[in-house]
Amino acid sequence: MSAASAPSWLSSAAQRVRRLPAPLTIALIYLAARAITTAFLAVAAAQSTALSRFGAGATIGDLSLGWDAQWYWLIAVAGYPSELPLTDAGEVAENAWAFMPLYPMLARVIGLPLGSWGAGAVVVSFVAGYLGCLALHRLLSPRIGGGAALVAVVFFANGPLAALFQVGYAESLAMLFLLLALDAVLRRRYFWLYLLVPVLGFTRPGVLAFALFLGLVLVWRWTRRRIDPLPGTEIAHFFALGALATVVGFSWQIVAAVVTGDPGAYLATELAWRRNWGSSGAAGFIPFEGWVDASAFWFTFWGLPAFLGPVVLVLLVAGAAALLLFDRRVRALGVEVRLWSASYLLYLLAVFFPQSSTLRLLFPLTPLWGAVAIPRSWWYRAGVLVLCLGAQAAWIYNIYAMGDTFWRVP
Template sequence: MPGSPAPAPADPAAVPDSARAHALGRGPWWTLWWVRVLAVYLAGRVVTTVILLSFAAGEGVNAWTSASPDYFTFANIWDGRWYQFVASGGYPASLPTSDGIHVTENAWAFLPGYPGLVDAVMFLTRLEWPVAAVLVSLLAGAGAALVFHRLLRRVGLGASASLFAVVLFSFSPVSPLFQVAYAESLYLLLLAVALLLLVERRYGWLFPVVLAMAFTRPSGLAFALALGMHVVYRWVRRRDDPFPVRERVLSVSLTVFSGVAGLAWPVIAAIGTGSFTAYTDTELAWRAPYIGFTHLVPFSPWFQGADWWASAMLGIPGWVGIVVLVVLIALFGILLFSPAVRRLGVDVRFWIAAYSLYLLAVFFPQSSTFRLLMPLFPLLGAIALPRSRVYRVGMVLLFIALQVGWVAVCWTIDGYDWSPP
């Protein structure tokens, strides 16, 4: 009533803990965002472990393992063994060749960031390589899931969509890479941090992250392109969104730095071997079984691949494969402007466009394509937007089924296996 004295505040000691927590916007520990993200990620790893162990039990004797290998042995085949070679023996001073001319597969294709970190973990923990490598991948994947969630919340996605995007991330068809001896987990962690810093315009903190990314997976040139688009966008919109001189200098310097970092490893390989084209020749060796030894002509590999897959594998005219590729590229371009993808924000879309363009320029499509698409993981935020329970359950079941298919086709070894992950 008017004129009545205000009621005295309740004694804090008399208010239940749950009520105080609710008033402060907090809840029980199991409702904290990071607990939920880690729980989802661990659930994904349990499912993947069951899948990998099931396939390991049926694995026969092969070039990498004995029959029915244990988990850690099975998780350290393919590129995992190359990373182990790098950690134990470094890089060759001369490039191996098949005929004195054409370079064959060798360690220069594998950047030192991941094996260097695993080597440090081995030194600190005294763990053997197979266990240390899996541990690094597992923890880095958990970190990537946490930062991915924060990135999606930062660009404005709701709590439900952000958490479900982490579910899709954790159960994705290539999520076994989060617990094997591959560099992808570490790279995705660094990339998620880099995208979050870019969205928040914390350019100074990006320098060490960009450098670490460039020595973990080939990425510097793609990220430089994304940064360049970011700088141009901010310059065009500087009247509506101020672009102070300090941020201009930092962002432009960062763009140049990322480009230089992207070229650093090819230069190091050239110095280490005495061959100016050591790195590109090494990378080209992996596509030689498909189309023979060729030179790197930007933007030609996907068209070469479309022709090869159509004619050599499907027995149809190569031009059909090229037409299908052109249609897929056009549809992907349209996708970037769809309302769902626009929800991710302009900076995330810059990265998606830049990395896609980078893949189109240099990568030859084959069984590793699914792994090479992992840096496009922010698109899972768009896929996670529908709130239908049927849709979400169906997507998880589909991803698990595709995960089984990926392990069956790409990870397991059947004699001479030409479908590496």
């Protein structure tokens, strides 16, 4: 069924929406999405029991400032430890050095007139989410058209992880900076990146993936220089920005080493989060080891043969590569979006141990919503929206209403 065969009331509503300025339309979409998420959180709070992390009688405010929001709050009020905490076994314990400083400090500033850090954190996430929707629309519109880009915004604002737009997590702010940075590369406005790369790097880990992305874009532009001229000034920008992203990507390790006096403070902190998941990281950080170990861990946990884990992992990597290379809807997003997606996935493969927060770690692949939004059938789009809302409700229920076991951690 095509878009033209949609019910008359739906077609009429769509025409009225298209006549509104895009920022207003996106604001209405975003506010409606946040109302739905708030309802899901209210239900989750009511369902919370003594077995949940939040206990009986939990409120939406409790949920909004739970889990990693507590680490960000601790950073805002106490800073970072100058001495790494240790477990009873003498190993580095989980601590604040795993979290970047920009989000908690910005939330602290915004929260001052509001009376609390928590209020500032939710406001930062909420506002950054709306601005991120605007940035996503701006990024996708030149490639897939304004209408499809608007549908991508609907999916993004109502997606499985939409609760991140109104809780004390840094993802919403990091996503805004990332979308603006990708848009700057597409529009070749490189000077903005000298600001965006550092703020992105000190909001969430992952800026090293952006350094790889810049290198791949430069190689791609170089192969097309006869049909798309590549001036020396642009080459200089790519090298300078790639170097900047690399320096920013490793700088937090240096800061942690200087403050604590331990050269391996940051890596030891990151590996502390892996310790309860298996042997990965026990002998230090080894690139790509996390996924191999995790595949065996999860298949054993699910009662399946452990040797199948790496096999499925290889198939997943091959499937993701095929999708980015050959799927016509993904190709419609442009080479830059595909190169960013490939760069980020390779970064995750190299450094991440897939566990309960894997879905959240896939958040930077948000531009791929554009590919999902391209089909124009109204029933297809309605079906995707229903799936988004169902997945969001399930995620909130497990993470916030239940929150009672290791695989229910965001």
